[in-house]
Amino acid sequence: MKENLLSDLSQIVGKDRVFSEVEDRLCYSYDATNISYMPDVVVLPVTTEEVVEVVKYADRHKIPVVTRGLGSGYTGGSLPTKGGIVMSMEQMDKILEINQREKYVTAEAGAVTLDVKNEVAKYGLLYAPDPSSDKMSTLGGNVAENAGGLKGRKYGVTRNYVLGLEFVLSDGEIVRTGFLDPEGDAGYDLDSIMIGSEGTLGVITKIALRLLPQAPYEETILASFAEMEDAAQVVSDITAAGIIPSTMEFIDTDTLDCVLEYMQTDMVSKGGTVLLIELDGESKEEVHPEMERVEKICQRHNVATLKFADTKADKEKLWKVRKACSAALLRVAPTKVNEDVCVAPSQLPALVSEIKKLSQKHNIPIDTFGHAGDGNLHVNIMADRKDPEKMERAEKAVEELFEITLRLGGTLSGEHGIGITKAKFLEKEVGKTGIEVMRKVKKAFDPDGIINPGKIFS
Numbered sequence: 001m002k003e004n005l006l007s008d009l010s011q012i013v014g015k016d017r018v019f020s021e022v023e024d025r026l027c028y029s030y031d032a033t034n035i036s037y038m039p040d041v042v043v044l045p046v047t048t049e050e051v052v053e054v055v056k057y058a059d060r061h062k063i064p065v066v067t068r069g070l071g072s073g074y075t076g077g078s079l080p081t082k083g084g085i086v087m088s089m090e091q092m093d094k095i096l097e098i099n100q101r102e103k104y105v106t107a108e109a110g111a112v113t114l115d116v117k118n119e120v121a122k123y124g125l126l127y128a129p130d131p132s133s134d135k136m137s138t139l140g141g142n143v144a145e146n147a148g149g150l151k152g153r154k155y156g157v158t159r160n161y162v163l164g165l166e167f168v169l170s171d172g173e174i175v176r177t178g179f180l181d182p183e184g185d186a187g188y189d190l191d192s193i194m195i196g197s198e199g200t201l202g203v204i205t206k207i208a209l210r211l212l213p214q215a216p217y218e219e220t221i222l223a224s225f226a227e228m229e230d231a232a233q234v235v236s237d238i239t240a241a242g243i244i245p246s247t248m249e250f251i252d253t254d255t256l257d258c259v260l261e262y263m264q265t266d267m268v269s270k271g272g273t274v275l276l277i278e279l280d281g282e283s284k285e286e287v288h289p290e291m292e293r294v295e296k297i298c299q300r301h302n303v304a305t306l307k308f309a310d311t312k313a314d315k316e317k318l319w320k321v322r323k324a325c326s327a328a329l330l331r332v333a334p335t336k337v338n339e340d341v342c343v344a345p346s347q348l349p350a351l352v353s354e355i356k357k358l359s360q361k362h363n364i365p366i367d368t369f370g371h372a373g374d375g376n377l378h379v380n381i382m383a384d385r386k387d388p389e390k391m392e393r394a395e396k397a398v399e400e401l402f403e404i405t406l407r408l409g410g411t412l413s414g415e416h417g418i419g420i421t422k423a424k425f426l427e428k429e430v431g432k433t434g435i436e437v438m439r440k441v442k443k444a445f446d447p448d449g450i451i452n453p454g455k456i457f458s
Helices: 001-015 023-029 048-060 113-121 137-143 190-194 227-240 253-262 284-300 312-323 324-329 345-360 388-407 423-445
Strands: 039-045 065-068 086-090 095-099 104-108 162-168 173-177 203-210 218-226 247-251 273-281 305-310 335-339 365-373 376-383
Touching: 001 048, 023 039, 048 065, 048 162, 048 203, 065 203, 065 253, 086 335, 104 113, 113 137, 137 203, 162 190, 218 227, 218 284, 218 312, 227 247, 227 273, 227 284, 227 305, 227 324, 227 345, 247 253, 247 312, 253 273, 253 312, 253 324, 273 284, 273 312, 284 305, 312 324, 324 335, 324 376, 335 388, 345 365, 345 376, 345 388, 376 388, 388 423
Parallel strands: 039 086, 065 086
Antiparallel strands: 095 104, 104 203, 162 173, 162 203, 218 273, 218 305, 247 273, 247 365, 335 376, 365 376
């Protein structure tokens, strides 16, 4: 069967885009979780028609098909847990159209997020969702996981920008919606069903995304606090005051210290929890009074230092610190269990206080940063997969973190999805009925369960 599989797939996409050697398959066996499942074969389609033929072949032979971008996910969503075919979209990476008049971009699913952002910026346009992994995350993955990002508080997440999709069902049929459907788009909102479905309902091939005009004016400030609870309370108070920063990022003390050992900058000092806050608008007259209000709120909560980014170079230095958080933490421990819990901003002080207690209770480092503006924190529990005792403590901390999050009215995932790492916890959030409804949707789209099996449902 394996020889037939390789031969048949080679006829569809060409022999040079089918990989079966162990070394090649290993490269597509893991994601940012560093959990690994080996596929039987890897294929790299370059057209929707090739995707259709691969899926039809898999459907005939009941072979699992797992779609993959560039493997930046944190929950195992693109791992081939049942073997089968990994279909990497890395060569379907074209930007197909930038429409300045209607303000949208159409691209293939494998287009890298930052490449799209940079290209539309040449026309004075903004694609607002900006996950920290934008240098390597793809649009298809962003849609599949409903990725958020630094600008989520003001501008929203991926869901708020999808204007249309092209995707392939498990029987090889093509569905087009919104701007990608020339025949109209009445009936069920299929975009909303596909967004956040983690690649379990079909293979996304093309995406139309809404663009915005770039804001003409920005102000960026770094506020440092001795206690992370004070920083969290500032986030809560800014939100309560009706101020809407374009970004409001949180970095706790241990994470910041680790970053500053990883990279050098004269803009930030060790020893504090920081908020990186940016406001944007049409003019200084619009933005500056709001930033003054932000300063006053910071001062009410024991701010240690306030530093403005006076130049573009200063701003880039500050954002480099934030973007380096995830990579820098790998210096702390070989295994980083990255959870992306989300609560209302008003509950952020309670959440960070509970995280500190968890670290002490389980005697394990927990480093936290993230999109505080919309209550989405990346909680990194540092451990070592080679040390069973440390991993047991880490797993207990994760379970308690989820219980705390749900008790505070939050959700288990702000943007990383459920995948395999959170599947056993999902029922605690959505209930048995919620799980059964999701299973029925999965069955309707993928009757034989060949599309990204083993995800979301434990």
